[in-house]
Amino acid sequence: MNRIYETVTECRICKSKNFEIVLDLGNQPPANSLYEKDSEMPPEVPLRLMFCNDCKTVQLGESVEPNYLFSRYVWVTGTSESTKSYSKIFAQKAFSRLSTVIPSVLEIASNDGTFLKPFIEAGCDVLGVDPAVNIAKMASNNGVPTIDKFFSEAVAEEIKQTSGLRDLVFARNVLPHVKEIHSVVSGLKTLLSEDGIGIIEFHDAGLIMKELHYDSIYHEHLFFFSLETMSSLLSKYNLNIFDVSTSSISGGSWVVYFSKKRKDKTTALLTAIENEKKKGINTIAEWKSFALRAIEHSENLKKILNDSKERVVAYGASARSSTLLNFCNIDKNDIKFILDKNPMKNGLITPGTEIPIVAFDDFVNEVDKYNTILLLAWNFKEEVIQDLRSSGFTGKFIIPLPYKPEMI
Ligand SMILES: [Zn+2]
Structure with missing residues (x-):
């Protein structure tokens, strides 16, 4: 049987070879590979958490082929009432930071379009991108135009050619799962207008550390970002984080706001960065x-x-x-x-x-x-x-x- 994974030889973010394994969780099958009773058992892959001594990004030591991870089962979970109400809060927070009254909007990994709906209701031109063909189709049928592709620099170029730049681009809980993360961030930059803003939501590494969420380490979850490491990734593309809020739905995520133009950092962001420093969240010792x-x-x-x-x-x-x-x-x-x-x-x-x-x-x-x-x-x-x-x-x-x- 062909091996379904590779062990990394350099940091996925900064290409440094100066990294260390900090926690070995043993050999485990990819977490979502539930199987039928009499079928073959799924293969095991080392599950190891590593720390890059140069850019400080916490990530996995192995990458499993995305085709293996994401083509097996799609768990249709349905959208809960709390998710719907959070989507409205999310949109309000975006509007309050935008200079455009009716922005054009793009979401990547937009799923069934729940988070684009409040923008449609406000009269915005929206576009979703999601790799699951059936889900993208369902969203389009429900009035949320959605392209069924993995978002990348190339897809961003295509969108730019056909429908132009966006005042708002956002990605919720997707960057930590993406092996081709540089292509995705570069694509977000390609589509963002000069006065526009971008939003990224991700599980807070500081909370994982503090509350011991080691169960959030699995092969689909490649990166564990803090504010500092997310900020240094975006700055490679001249994108500047200027504000932060927390996600009310998971209670454990950061929502960061960034732009091409350099803006003053808000007090909320400065305080959160200071707290991270105090707690040593970006240190190998912690x-x-x-x-x-x-x-x-x-x-x-x-x-x-x-x-x-x-x-x-x-x-x-x-x-x-x-x-x-x-x-x-x-x-x-x-x-x-x-x-x-x-x-x-x-x-x-x-x-x-x-x-x-x-x-x-x-x-x-x-x-x-x-x-x-x-x-x-x-x-x-x-x-x-x-x-x-x-x-x-x-x-x-x-x-x-x-x-x-x-x-x-
Ligand atoms: Zn690195």
Whole structure:
């Protein structure tokens, strides 16, 4: 079988060879490679976090072929009410920073077009770009014009030729996943007008470090940016970050605003950069300390499971949970099955840990047989616990993260 990955020999951002591995999470199959019961097991790939001593960007030591990662399954998740309301807030924040009243807008990885809709309602000319053919088509059918391509410098040139520059370009939660990141940033610059602004949203590396979100390290997630490292990437293209806000939906993301023209940095941005410095988020020493805490955490969690051996099931078969289970050596011997509400995952097996995924309704029918649930979807804790309690579950929950595992 052909190898599906390569080990990097230089930093993806600055080309330096002066980098170090700070955390080895072992060999794991790519997190989204759930498989059918009798089919071949997915291949394992080293999962290692590395730190570039020159540009300070935290990234993975291996790249898995994008075709392998992104062509297997598309998990259609549907758009929640909270996402819709956040899309309106996101648009308001953009309008308040733009000099154009009715800007032309471009979003990359625009998915079903939810975040472009508030701009359409304000009368803006919008365009989405998304590589998933079916999703791009669905968005276009719903009134959000969308091109079905991987965004790149070449695609940006094509758009510029056919429909001109944009007053607003934005990319939410996509840059950390893109191997060809230089082509994407260069493409954003190509399409941005002289007076326009760009917006990038990304999971905050500082929060990953502080709250120990090691489960957000998986092969699809190549980069872990801080404000400083994102800023130095954009500055290679003469794009200047001038403001920042936080994302209300994930609670753990930065939203940065940048422009071609140099603008004064806002107090919010200066304060956030200062906080990053104080906490050492761009230092290898703090990432090594994060690694030690992650290892200790994984051993504690495994011990909690060993101590409460009876009738444990888990909730939420996501990419994040795949890393957590593999890194903590929690497998089918510890967890009878994982509940998941996505019908497309029902009946599949988790990669590397071989735990079957069971539909929520099937669990509800025999809810009194189980007394402990490991809450893998811990970032939706309140919502999930309420849901399980109202389904009749009266047992305990093990909450693995953030910080220390706890039993409630
Ligand atoms: Zn570097």
